[in-house]
Amino acid sequence: MGNLKTCSHEWSKLETRIATLEFDRDRKSVGVIVSSKSGRNSLLVKGAVENLLERSSHMQLLDGSVVALDNKAKTVILNSLNELSSSALRVLGFAFKEDPPEFTTYNGDEDHPAHNLLLDPANYSKFESNLVFAGLAGLRDPPRKEVRQAIEDLPSSWKTGDNKNTAEAICREIGVFGQHEDISSRSLTGREFMEHHDQKGHLAYKGGLLFSRAEPRHKQEIVRLLKDLGEVVAMTGDRVNDAPALKLADIGIAMGIAGTEVAKEASDMVLADDNFSTIVAAVGEGRSIYNNMKAFIRYVISSNIGEVASIFLTAAIGIPEGLIPVQLLWVNLVTDGPPATALGFNPPDKYIMKKAPRRSDDSLISAWILFCYLVIGLYVGIATVGVFVIWYTHDSFFGIDLSRDGHTLVTYSQLANWGQCKTWENFTVSPFKAGDRMFNFDLNPCDYFQVGKVKAMTLSLSVLVAIEMFYSLNALSEDESLLTMPPWVNPWLLIAMSVSFGLHFLILYVPFLAQVFRIVPLSFNEWLLVLAVALPVILIDEILKFIGRLTSGSQSGPRPSKRKTE
Structure with missing residues (x-):
């Protein structure tokens, strides 16, 4: 670099630039008119080699002599150009013209006739004609x-x-x-x-x-x-x-x-x-933000669909109300809040930059994604209602003993027609214990389906909370498996799940809050039942993701984007 500066400094002592023929796309060159100490003017041109060759009639040899530029010489020069450019070099050609007729006496004076000619770029091609081709140089600009x-x-x-x-x-x-x-x-x-x-x-x-x-x-x-x-x-x-x-x-x-x-x-x-x-x-960050927004929507919509499905199924099959308004409000406003917020801190998907870019007319929620929302939401509803039915109709579930509290089992038909309880003959209910409370229905056995549903209702609420916590793990990615994007990639989500579970335990095991929410503490076996009913949501979503990957080819065949860069 020091030698270049010295050379440029010395050259400026010998030649003075008096005008510039600015670069344009048609000529693909730039020229300067210089005046030497002897008073002679010259036109010096640099630019694309092919264009300079078209406008050159002579060439300068190594000894400084100038000879006519024939086709054979042009071929040699073009071969050198191809050799240099094929080596990832940017190639510049150089040419000159001594004593250009239009500028023989030009010294930069605005009153000189040549000055008006320089104001019109259309004249530049005419000036840069009959040049003497001086050579070419390959410039290395290595990629970062x-x-x-x-x-x-x-x-x-x-x-x-x-x-x-x-x-x-x-x-x-x-x-x-x-x-x-x-x-x-x-x-x-x-x-x-x-x-x-x-x-x-x-x-x-x-x-x-x-x-x-x-x-x-x-x-x-x-x-x-x-x-x-x-x-x-x-x-x-x-x-x-x-x-x-x-x-x-x-x-x-x-x-x-x-x-x-x-x-x-x-x-x-x-x-x-x-x-x-x-x-x-920036593209990766933008995609990650978009995916996190979709993860939030996915989690909230599926959870809400599940809650609506549970209420709808309860009414459709005629069983007692499994969730009361205060419990649904608690789940929506408090329990679901921390995981939904934590999903905004999801790291980028492993294959985020390999996926095809979204088209400008792509919808936020596709038909397949909506189908997945409905499948998960339907399972949430079925699981929430199902555990309520299981408590009333079964004394065990997949080997989990549910009879330790001594509650009376009924048939599904009786549960679905509980409103007709007063017409049943010889219907009796044994006393059972829920938490610290003892429930006795000797006076009115039919109260078993209203006052006595406190344990079944607690199981439904606990399943709803647990299933939504586990589903939040699936919301880490729209199509990647938990095997490739495990829960600990987002520690904030694990903390949020702990907070939500902690809040649920708080209302379960603090007597005053349990009374407000009309729930009772659960035994170890009953927690096993909650987990057995809630955990399958992870498997269901993994299957849906697998089908989605097979149908979209999101990881195996990305469609390259058509971005342009200069």
Whole structure:
């Protein structure tokens, strides 16, 4: 770097720049008019090698002599260009013209006739003609270390302003394409793409695409077509000519360090560090936030469907009310609150960046997700009502003894028709103990289905709380198994579950609160029954997730996104 500065300083002593022919996309070059100490003016040009060759009539040899530029020499130069660009080098060509006729006496004076000519960029091509080609140079701009991993995390469609060979070599180097992969159909210049017979079909290709030598109108057209295909399009850029596409994209991303003010103004986001991996991290964070929002919705909706289902089933089959309003309010407002809140701290799914991006018209809740909500909600309702029925009709369940409190068993028919109890002959109920209370129904056996349901109601409430706590574990991910995303990945959820269970134990074992909520403490065997009825919700949701993965191919066949980056 020190030698370059010294060289530039020494050169500025010999030559003075008096005018600049700004870069444009048609010429793909920039020129400067310099005046030497001897008073001679020269035009120095740098730009794309192919374009400079088209406008050069001579070439300068190593010894400084100038000879005519024939087709053989052009072929040699182009071969060198291909060799350098295939090695992932950005190649610049250099040419000059001594004593350009329009600027022979020009010294930067605004009154000089040449000054008016410089104000019109349409004249630049004419000035940069009959040049002497001086040579070419390959510039190494190595990708940052984090780019390869970012590309692996975010398969995408690429667009670059580089020479086609350079662009392909860079894409192979950073992992967009394999080293020996045939990409003849996946790498196009902007002009080739505009002439393609099926532009939308090509953009819908399920894999990475490369666009090189893309002009502003080409970039705009690519963004427009992708939006027509329903894609959510991100466009990154840093130059003035990127502004139209940045403005048209769903989200334009400009470079904060190297970006022009025009590009920044046209963009929705500005990268402070000009680091592509920052975009990947932002996409991952956005997907994670969206998934956590869905996890919250999934948990709350399924739980509420379950509570509604339990009330509906109770009325449908005619059994006594298993949950009273104060209990449902407690579950909704207090017990469900901590897990629902903790789901907002879920870490990103393991395969979050491998999944196909959402389309702009994708719904928040798909038909399959709604079906899953209904299945889980229905099981919650069945389990809550079922444990109520089990206590009244069975003295054991899967080997769990439920007869220790001495309660009287009834048939399901009697339970479903409990309102007709007074018409039954010889119906008697034995006294039983629930917590510290002794229940005796000698005076009115039919009270067994109202006053005596306190234990069955406690079991229903406990099952509802437990099943919703276990279901919150499944809400860690919409489609990943608990085997790949275990509960401890979100310690806040485990804490929230502990808080919810703690609150439930509080109202169970504090006499005053138990009286308010009309519940009684449960025995060890009764807690085993609660777990036996509640735990299957995990298995049911695991089966639903497995079916969802098979049908969507969410982990095995992701659809690459069609994002573009400059």
